[in-house]
Amino acid sequence: MIRSAPVVEDAVTRTRWRAVAPALCVGAAVAIGFATWAILDGRPETGGAWALGAAALLVAAGLVVPKDDPMPRMLLSFVDRVFDGAILASIAWVTRAEDPAAAAGALLALAAGFLAAYVRARGAALGYLVEESAGTRAIRTGLISVALLAGWTAWALFLVAIWMLLVALVRASQVAKEERG
Numbered sequence: 001m002i003r004s005a006p007v008v009e010d011a012v013t014r015t016r017w018r019a020v021a022p023a024l025c026v027g028a029a030v031a032i033g034f035a036t037w038a039i040l041d042g043r044p045e046t047g048g049a050w051a052l053g054a055a056a057l058l059v060a061a062g063l064v065v066p067k068d069d070p071m072p073r074m075l076l077s078f079v080d081r082v083f084d085g086a087i088l089a090s091i092a093w094v095t096r097a098e099d100p101a102a103a104a105g106a107l108l109a110l111a112a113g114f115l116a117a118y119v120r121a122r123g124a125a126l127g128y129l130v131e132e133s134a135g136t137r138a139i140r141t142g143l144i145s146v147a148l149l150a151g152w153t154a155w156a157l158f159l160v161a162i163w164m165l166l167v168a169l170v171r172a173s174q175v176a177k178e179e180r181g
Helices: 003-038 044-064 070-095 099-125 134-150 154-178
Strands: none
Touching: 003 044, 003 070, 044 070, 044 134, 070 099, 070 154, 099 134, 099 154, 134 154
16 A cells, blocks of 8 residues: 655645744734834833834744735735834824824834735735735834834834835836736
8 A cells, every 4th residue: 555644744744834924923913012012101122122023023924924825925914014003103103292203204104004015905906916025024124123122213214114115116017017018
């Protein structure tokens, strides 16, 4: 009789890897919660450390998420938007009175991030190949985290906003190129 143990091991390995990305996303969501709490509690350095941990988990999840399984990809996208929404909104809230430039940068970065995500999602829904790379996610989340850790909040958030607007433009141009081609 021919044994199929390697096939079973391969299926088990594939199943385990499919569970890795959602587990990383759940860990990132927990870290985002702690980061938001620390920022709202007036401890931006602690919030930056938690945000950096969440950023690392999100980037790792983006690297291991299966391309053929839409549920982990959707979860990753959702937690990625939670990162922006919770952390940038809490920065805007905390800095609104003492540093209006940082609050404006946070809100602009939040809007630009959501615009870039919308362009990607809309393009994908229309059947175009518009992917979000791990590098884009790493730059955005890493810059926000390091800004909190180092106290460079105002200018770094404007830099994140500019970065995300450029990402949105590149994604829109990808859709336009595919439409013409």
